[in-house]
Amino acid sequence: MTYTPQTLDHSRRRFLIKTGWLAAGVTALTSCSGLIPVLPTTANPKDEDGSSWIQILADGRVRFLCPRMEMGQGATIGLSQIVAEELGVTQDQIECLAPDSDQLGPFKMTVGSEGIARFSGPVAMGAAGLREHFRQLAADKVLLPFDQIEDAAGGFTAAGNFIGYGELVPDQARIIGAEYRADVVPRFADRNGNSRAIGKSWKSPELKNIVTGQTIYSRDIAVPDMLYGDIVRPPRYGATLKEAINRGAETLPGVVSVVIDEANDLVAVVAKSPFVLADALEKIETTWQSSPDEIPDDILDVSLYRTRGDFEHSLMDEGSARSADKAAIAVTSANYTTSYMAHAAMEPRAAVAWVREEEVEIWCGCQDPYFVRGRVAALLKRDQKEVVVHPLRMGGGFGGRVLCQPAEEAAVLSARVGMPVRVQWDRETEFQHNYFQPKFSHAIDSGLDEAGHIAFWRHDFVSSPIIFGLVPSPFASILDAFVADEGTARGADMPYDVSEHKRVRYSDIRTGIPTGAWRGLGAAPNTFAIESTMDELAYSAGKDPLAFRLSQLENNGGNSKRLSEVLRRVGKMADWGKSVDKNLGLGVAAAVYKDQTFVAVVAEVRIDQQREQISVTSLWCAQDCGLVVNPDQVENQVLGNLIWGCGMALKEKLTFNEGAPGQLNFDSYEVLRHVEAPRTFIELVETPGAPPVAVGESAFAPAVAAIANAAFAATGKRPRQLPFDYDSLQIQ
Amino acid sequence: MIKLNGKQVPVSKDLYEISLLDFIRDQVLLKGTKYGCGQGLCGACTIHLDGIARRACQLNVADAVGHEVTTIEGLAGTSGETGSDDLHPVQKAWIAEAVPQCGYCQPGQIMTAAALLREKPQPDADQIRAGMNGNICRCGTYERIHRAVARAAREDQS
Numbered sequence: 001m002t003y004t005p006q007t008l009d010h011s012r013r014r015f016l017i018k019t020g021w022l023a024a025g026v027t028a029l030t031s032c033s034g035l036i037p038v039l040p041t042t043a044n045p046k047d048e049d050g051s052s053w054i055q056i057l058a059d060g061r062v063r064f065l066c067p068r069m070e071m072g073q074g075a076t077i078g079l080s081q082i083v084a085e086e087l088g089v090t091q092d093q094i095e096c097l098a099p100d101s102d103q104l105g106p107f108k109m110t111v112g113s114e115g116i117a118r119f120s121g122p123v124a125m126g127a128a129g130l131r132e133h134f135r136q137l138a139a140d141k142v143l144l145p146f147d148q149i150e151d152a153a154g155g156f157t158a159a160g161n162f163i164g165y166g167e168l169v170p171d172q173a174r175i176i177g178a179e180y181r182a183d184v185v186p187r188f189a190d191r192n193g194n195s196r197a198i199g200k201s202w203k204s205p206e207l208k209n210i211v212t213g214q215t216i217y218s219r220d221i222a223v224p225d226m227l228y229g230d231i232v233r234p235p236r237y238g239a240t241l242k243e244a245i246n247r248g249a250e251t252l253p254g255v256v257s258v259v260i261d262e263a264n265d266l267v268a269v270v271a272k273s274p275f276v277l278a279d280a281l282e283k284i285e286t287t288w289q290s291s292p293d294e295i296p297d298d299i300l301d302v303s304l305y306r307t308r309g310d311f312e313h314s315l316m317d318e319g320s321a322r323s324a325d326k327a328a329i330a331v332t333s334a335n336y337t338t339s340y341m342a343h344a345a346m347e348p349r350a351a352v353a354w355v356r357e358e359e360v361e362i363w364c365g366c367q368d369p370y371f372v373r374g375r376v377a378a379l380l381k382r383d384q385k386e387v388v389v390h391p392l393r394m395g396g397g398f399g400g401r402v403l404c405q406p407a408e409e410a411a412v413l414s415a416r417v418g419m420p421v422r423v424q425w426d427r428e429t430e431f432q433h434n435y436f437q438p439k440f441s442h443a444i445d446s447g448l449d450e451a452g453h454i455a456f457w458r459h460d461f462v463s464s465p466i467i468f469g470l471v472p473s474p475f476a477s478i479l480d481a482f483v484a485d486e487g488t489a490r491g492a493d494m495p496y497d498v499s500e501h502k503r504v505r506y507s508d509i510r511t512g513i514p515t516g517a518w519r520g521l522g523a524a525p526n527t528f529a530i531e532s533t534m535d536e537l538a539y540s541a542g543k544d545p546l547a548f549r550l551s552q553l554e555n556n557g558g559n560s561k562r563l564s565e566v567l568r569r570v571g572k573m574a575d576w577g578k579s580v581d582k583n584l585g586l587g588v589a590a591a592v593y594k595d596q597t598f599v600a601v602v603a604e605v606r607i608d609q610q611r612e613q614i615s616v617t618s619l620w621c622a623q624d625c626g627l628v629v630n631p632d633q634v635e636n637q638v639l640g641n642l643i644w645g646c647g648m649a650l651k652e653k654l655t656f657n658e659g660a661p662g663q664l665n666f667d668s669y670e671v672l673r674h675v676e677a678p679r680t681f682i683e684l685v686e687t688p689g690a691p692p693v694a695v696g697e698s699a700f701a702p703a704v705a706a707i708a709n710a711a712f713a714a715t716g717k718r719p720r721q722l723p724f725d726y727d728s729l730q731i732q
Numbered sequence: 733m734i735k736l737n738g739k740q741v742p743v744s745k746d747l748y749e750i751s752l753l754d755f756i757r758d759q760v761l762l763k764g765t766k767y768g769c770g771q772g773l774c775g776a777c778t779i780h781l782d783g784i785a786r787r788a789c790q791l792n793v794a795d796a797v798g799h800e801v802t803t804i805e806g807l808a809g810t811s812g813e814t815g816s817d818d819l820h821p822v823q824k825a826w827i828a829e830a831v832p833q834c835g836y837c838q839p840g841q842i843m844t845a846a847a848l849l850r851e852k853p854q855p856d857a858d859q860i861r862a863g864m865n866g867n868i869c870r871c872g873t874y875e876r877i878h879r880a881v882a883r884a885a886r887e888d889q890s
Contacts, residue, residue, distance in 0.1 A: 071834050072833030072834030073833070074833070201830075203830050206832075206835065207826075207827050207830065207832065210835035210838050210839075211826045211842060212764065212805065212807075212823065213763065213764015213765065213803065213839045214764065217766075217836060219763075219766070220763035222761070273758075274754065275747070275750045275758070344870055345834070345836075346766070346768050346774065346776055346837045346870045346871075347766070347834070348767070348768075393834070394834065395766070395836025395837075396833075396870050396871060397834075424767075426767075426770055427768065427769045427770055427771070632830055636833055637833075639872055639876070640871045640873070641872075643872025643874060665769055665770075665771050666769050666771070666773040667773055671868060671870060672872070673865050673868060674860075674865045674867070674874050674877070674878075675862060675865045677878075680875055
């Protein structure tokens with residue numbers, strides 16, 4: 001069947017049914033039964049949650065069951081500093097643990113750079129409540145009034161005598177927690193510049209273990225008597241198993257079980273040794289069938305929808321189109337495209353599952369252990385209470401580890417063999433069977449009035465669902481009828497003044513390619529289109545791009561001020577306006593991430609005419625992220641964001657062929673490497689009194705756009721499609 | 733026998749054809765050497781074979797029989813410093829610069845850096861970048877890695 005855009009139906013769901021892609025899923029094992037699908041854990045933390053996370057041990061040390069999963073973002077460190085601030089303890093007095101799923105009630109999945117922004121408040125309340133509880137214990141012990149018990153490092157002083165927390169733990173008790181108290185005042189919220197821990201660059205307590213190879217990641221866990229399993233996974237999204245013929249896999253030494261369950265699309269081998277798995281799977285011949293239709297590569301093309309004005313969601317439509325068109329004198333129209341991209345975390349995922357009659361145990365790294373728990377319980381038809389997830393550090397996440405598919409695979413195999421089973425994905429599986437950042441296709445029309453202000457801004461785009469990307473069908477089609485995916489639209493509301501008409505419309509279309517959270521969600525694609533257009537407007541008006549942006553930030557109150565401030569700051573840092581070599585170009589871009597983090601980036605790009613190469617030589621970044629709990633951690637996050645900006649601008653692209661990715665390893669899916677890494681200059685601007693906000697994804701989006709704008713400055717050719725290189729810009 | 737981190741490890745012949753990386757991780761149970769790509773593209777599994785940085789996923793066990801293999805767990809022992817708490821100068825520099833984010837690629841980065849510095853004790857900035865280029869860090873800590881390698885070179889000199 002050949003796909004022709006002209007036959008595209010207005011209802012995407014009918015279209016998808018017609019082409020048979022509705023049943024596509026992430027893996028063969030995602031078909032959990034039940035009327036209501038298991039969903040990720042999305043409830044935000046409340047102040048009262050904090051009291052269950054923090055306890056004092058018998059020796060006076062603090063146990064912090066950290067409700068954030070660590071994958072390198074450093075949230076466990078920053079939150080430990082909040083605990084330390086409230087309890088007046090040092091870093092070595094805190095034992096920060098990743099809680100097992102039966103130790104704490106469900107907490108929100110670790111996404112969205114919310115570790116400090118959303119959890120610092122509840123952590124501070126919990127720790128402060130515990131402090132006041134201990135102050136009462138101290139008062140009772142020394143028979144002095146509560147208000148005569150003064151704060152001291154590691155405890156209190158009463159009438160000049162020190163009382164450590166450990167002395168206040170009753171003899172029989174091993175651990176003391178405290179009830180939630182709404183009346184306590186965290187020091188965190190009432191800080192007068194004399195913090196013990198907040199604002200200090202604590203280093204990760206895991207550093208020494210990391211550099212000596214002692215840190216335990218998901219791939220490193222071993223359980224006594226563990227067996228090793230692997231699965232034949234479908235070669236194409238939505239493919240189902242037609243036939244599996246075993247040609248003697250069970251005869252190989254060490255093979256314990258060969259599983260062929262055609263009804264459940266399951267072909268697997270379990271063995272005593274991991275070394276025999278590949279050979280054993282080779283001996284099983286599988287045939288898969290899938291819909292004859294291919295996903296058309298060009299369905300995510302904004303032009304197809306724009307001609308009919310056929311967009312599912314209107315993010316905003318303010319002002320009058322007619323008066324805007326009248327006012328505009330300089331007009332720019334352009335399309336921008338970004339590619340499908342993979343998380344490509346360095347650690348391909350893995351898990352160990354042990355299914356027993358009384359309990360199911362899972363060891364894995366995951367951004368949402370309670371989601372894993374729910375999915376495994378549904379898969380095994382067990383009560384969630386019988387499933388315990390032991391979370392481990394992840395070797396990178398970037399949004400890609402909300403699911404842990406090997407945990408589900410291992411659980412199914414362990415249930416069959418009655419022993420603990422380890423399943424590890426290889427790099428190719430990691431590329432093929434996870435979900436992806438969707439492609440984005442944008443069209444922006446904009447015009448300036450006589451005074452040089454933006455008169456109108458009309459931004460249309462199409463992409464795929466991100467936040468709801470993993471919702472299985474048929475629930476997805478019900479959900480899509482009512483809900484606009486905010487993840488796809490992240491960053492789509494541009495921060496500049498528009499005098500007459502501002503309209504943003506979009507469609508989030510399911511294509512059969514699994515899509516989901518990826519660093520910053522829609523922010524980088526949307527910002528690339530917005531900030532490229534801002535650059536086009538500046539050049540069309542003959543204005544300096546940085547001065548032009550500042551001139552469009554006058555009417556949006558505090559947000560405009562904070563964005564202006566980082567723009568001015570980054571201009572100073574980069575010595576914006578200096579004359580540069582003709583092979584160099586400087587570009588600027590700015591963005592507000594999640595309406596809270598203000599970032600501006602200047603990029604310097606070098607064009608090597610001889611080698612026909614474009615490289616990013618320097619990046620300057622000024623970021624206002626409010627209160628900075630740990631400057632070194634934040635700077636490391638910004639550094640990572642800037643490197644991702646280079647990768648998205650110049651390298652990363654995933655293509656699909658017959659429902660499978662065309663790139664399965666780092667030779668074809670290229671990420672930035674050492675020699676390509678630019679010099680970076682990072683400054684954090686702290687607006688007094690501003691709370692801590694998201695930093696894990698904030699600098700990424702403007703970095704991408706600044707690099708594209710710098711390439712234009714250097715070559716006069718504007719990158720309209722990412723990634724771009726010397727050839728695609730047609731420089732010669 | 734393979735001399736692994738200074739100790740002779742017996743190897744049965746039926747394991748000769750498996751990758752050295754699998755052998756180190758799942759037979760010897762040293763988990764510090766990481767699997768990243770299985771194709772020699774990312775450097776996460778970098779070890780030293782007779783002092784030279786090699787990708788363990790691209791070697792078979794047979795390639796290492798009769799040779800000396802050093803993994804991240806044994807690196808400190810090769811620095812000539814004594815005492816169980818001592819770290820290799822490169823590991824110390826990694827801590828001083830607080831390089832890691834997720835940390836997964838860092839054992840491989842450190843092994844490459846240590847071999848680089850053995851070969852070129854005072855590399856310039858371009859030599860550091862070129863020498864490290866086979867190791868991917870998806871978190872993007874490259875600049876801190878460069879600083880750490882330069883620091884290790886500097887402190888080794890002093």
